[in-house]
Amino acid sequence: MKGDYLTYRRGTSVSVLGLLIQAGLALGVLVYGRIAGDHAAITLSIYMGIGLIIWLGLALFYDQQRRERIEAMEAEALASESGASSAFESTGDDLRVAARRVVTIQKWVLPTLAVVISVLLITLGLVRQASGRPLIEHDNYGQAAQPGWGIALGLGVAFVGFVFARFISGMGKQPSWTALRAGAAQSVGAAIGGFAIALASFVELAIGPDAIGRYLPVVFGICMVVLGAEIAINFLLDLYRPRKAGEELRPAFDSRVLGFAAAPDKIAESVGDALSYQFGVDVTGSWFYRLLRRSVALLVLMGLIIGWGMTTLVIVEPHQRALILTNGQISKPLFSFGETGEQDVGPGLHIKYPWPFGEALVPEFTTTVPGRGLVRSRTTTGVRTLHLGTNPPEAGDSPILWTEKHTTDEVVNIVQPSEERSEDNARGGDVALIAVEVPVQFVISDLVLYEQLAGPGQRENVLRATGRRVVMQHLSAMRIDQIITTERTTLASAIRKELEVAYGALNDGRGAGVELVFVGAGGVHPPETVAPNFESLIQAQQNYESMIESARGEQIQELTSVAGSVELAGQIVDELDALEALIEAGGDETEIARGRLGVQRLLERAGGEAGELLIRAAASRWERHMGERAKATLFEGQVAAYEAAPDLYQSRLYFEAMLEAMRDARVFINGVPGAKVRIDLNDRQSGIDVFGDEAGG
Numbered sequence: 184m185k186g187d188y189l190t191y192r193r194g195t196s197v198s199v200l201g202l203l204i205q206a207g208l209a210l211g212v213l214v215y216g217r218i219a220g221d222h223a224a225i226t227l228s229i230y231m232g233i234g235l236i237i238w239l240g241l242a243l244f245y246d247q248q249r250r251e252r253i254e255a256m257e258a259e260a261l262a263s264e265s266g267a268s269s270a271f272e273s274t275g276d277d278l279r280v281a282a283r284r285v286v287t288i289q290k291w292v293l294p295t296l297a298v299v300i301s302v303l304l305i306t307l308g309l310v311r312q313a314s315g316r317p318l319i320e321h322d323n324y325g326q327a328a329q330p331g332w333g334i335a336l337g338l339g340v341a342f343v344g345f346v347f348a349r350f351i352s353g354m355g356k357q358p359s360w361t362a363l364r365a366g367a368a369q370s371v372g373a374a375i376g377g378f379a380i381a382l383a384s385f386v387e388l389a390i391g392p393d394a395i396g397r398y399l400p401v402v403f404g405i406c407m408v409v410l411g412a413e414i415a416i417n418f419l420l421d422l423y424r425p426r427k428a429g430e431e432l433r434p435a436f437d438s439r440v441l442g443f444a445a446a447p448d449k450i451a452e453s454v455g456d457a458l459s460y461q462f463g464v465d466v467t468g469s470w471f472y473r474l475l476r477r478s479v480a481l482l483v484l485m486g487l488i489i490g491w492g493m494t495t496l497v498i499v500e501p502h503q504r505a506l507i508l509t510n511g512q513i514s515k516p517l518f519s520f521g522e523t524g525e526q527d528v529g530p531g532l533h534i535k536y537p538w539p540f541g542e543a544l545v546p547e548f549t550t551t552v553p554g555r556g557l558v559r560s561r562t563t564t565g566v567r568t569l570h571l572g573t574n575p576p577e578a579g580d581s582p583i584l585w586t587e588k589h590t591t592d593e594v595v596n597i598v599q600p601s602e603e604r605s606e607d608n609a610r611g612g613d614v615a616l617i618a619v620e621v622p623v624q625f626v627i628s629d630l631v632l633y634e635q636l637a638g639p640g641q642r643e644n645v646l647r648a649t650g651r652r653v654v655m656q657h658l659s660a661m662r663i664d665q666i667i668t669t670e671r672t673t674l675a676s677a678i679r680k681e682l683e684v685a686y687g688a689l690n691d692g693r694g695a696g697v698e699l700v701f702v703g704a705g706g707v708h709p710p711e712t713v714a715p716n717f718e719s720l721i722q723a724q725q726n727y728e729s730m731i732e733s734a735r736g737e738q739i740q741e742l743t744s745v746a747g748s749v750e751l752a753g754q755i756v757d758e759l760d761a762l763e764a765l766i767e768a769g770g771d772e773t774e775i776a777r778g779r780l781g782v783q784r785l786l787e788r789a790g791g792e793a794g795e796l797l798i799r800a801a802a803s804r805w806e807r808h809m810g811e812r813a814k815a816t817l818f819e820g821q822v823a824a825y826e827a828a829p830d831l832y833q834s835r836l837y838f839e840a841m842l843e844a845m846r847d848a849r850v851f852i853n854g855v856p857g858a859k860v861r862i863d864l865n866d867r868q869s870g871i872d873v874f875g876d877e878a879g880g
Contacts, residue, residue, distance in 0.1 A: 315403075783797060
């Protein structure tokens, strides 16, 4: 039965009210998401913003229905007054403009809105899901920076959305308001999203970050894609589904999935009917089912009370220490069955005030494990690692050279150029870049000071930022050649001393509550792009050293061959320098001669080429001296012999000269007249005298 104009006016006003309520909720969630940096809240606000199109379409549809009813009433009144034969009888259908608009809206506008909503949900859902996926493995994975506001806003959206959805769902049971069930589905979808944000914020505030807040941005994006796909399927099915005459419209953007959440009584009825069908009896009519239905609220309340009471129990594991907070202040537990300290508690069972009056804080440890990504654990005594320099290289067995990429995000420090470069660039302007791995391992020594250092999830960031500032300042005052060579072994100890001073100055000079276990400095290397230049420099230095060593070898060889040894050659050079200085100064001849003799004696003792030449020269000098002396003595003897017998001496010299001249000549002597002469014409040189002096020559 078609409703009157008052019915559709009610539908119009409710649609406008739903539009305003959802617009206000969407704006509030968007503002919260932007301020708190909650990725999931921003995604929910986008979903709720798309839902405004549904409320706008419903308001337009029911307003046109209202106008059509008013138009129909006016036409009926006009027809009754004019009579059946009135001229308006044939032209009445042409004057019903609102009716034609209703048909146009049902046939074209609402299906078009369904397609637009489906495209927006699928597209934006994929975009938000893609942007939320990297946050899962990131330190800031999209959790709310204000979890208290997240709980309040989420519960507010859930309450308002669910109550309004139940109200609209009740109206949707009437045939004239069937289309309002699409608005109820949108309201309950916003309520579910708000409850999920409140639950994630509650878990984060009470227990700490976990998988709820981590995966919520991705889950919201996937849900948007699923709902968009459902609307697209509904649109396709509506194209081929036959309709009865007078059947009320159910738009394609009316989600059947969210409709069950908006009307949970239908789910209970369906479950009851299924149980009755399976058991063959009316289960819903049994006393147990009726008792359970009457007591379900009490049971839920008892469960909530028991769960709230469980928040008084705190179990500290063996590797943990915790702080008991009462109304935000450090306090002692009500009862303790474990270890207790001055301000913190150790392993064991402890009883505190229930949430939200009491809270137990255990520091969270975040680390990156190869193959597992970002891993969070609650530990106090565990060793924690910070990388204050460049990131360590990825795991691998092969060595990493300067010319190869070390890690994905390389961090370089600005340092001073080398000493030679600094002298060439005395006016400044040149700097050098170098990457240094500075791993720092620490443990928590004072839990109170560590908790007071910064907010949850920010303490390690404060330590990392402070440590990187210390490393940057220390390296910026050093030369690159010092870091790579001379001071590389003492770099870690120097940085450790400065880190202890810097961490000790935190918390207004009370310290950060941490103890440094290890500070390293390794993996020192220049940027990958300039590594070939370093190799060419090292190669040039090696060639330089090689040439120097080669020259030294030649020096040793030359000095050894000349002077016998390098040490003696140096001594000889010193004596020669002293002799030259004495000669230039015009010293005594005796001293000069003594110096020359000393140099000569050193050269002779060296046994080298110079000494050998000197010895040969001395031997030649003595040989010639003695030869000349022998000649002089012989001449004196010859003079004495001549003076004793001049004729005899001259005759002897004459015959010796003749004998020497005729030693190899043929001589014929014929001094007797008439004597016979015998001539032997045999050649004396025809044979070889093997015993002669020249034999074999």
